Amino acid sequence: MADTGEGKKEEADYKRLHSFPLIRHTDMPEEMRVEAMELCVTACEKYATNNESAAKMIKETMDKKFGSSWHVVIGEGFGFEITHEVKNLLYMFFGGSLAVCVWKCS
Secondary structure, X not given: OHHHHHHHHHHXXXXXXXXXXXXXXXXXXXXXHHHHHHHHHHHHHHOOOOHHHXXXXXXXXXXXXXXXXXXXXXXXXXXXXXXXXXXXXXXXXXXXXXXXXXXXXX
């Protein structure tokens, strides 16, 4: 039983160490990337237990700021293959294992 407590403590430490946003891939211009990343972090923190609401907030905000046709996927353990407009893709991790993929296609 002692090992289980230690394992949970190590997992909590791991998540705390990796609570910053980690960009896995992007081709966005610097200004757009920073805004999108901050928006993703804000949405994921605000709706920590509801990924659907976080994705909706990100999509609606990106549509207003950068034009329509943005798509957002938030979750753990998913794969994807997408076609997107050049300079309009952000794939990042947040809070350890939560992934966020934001892209625009027309």
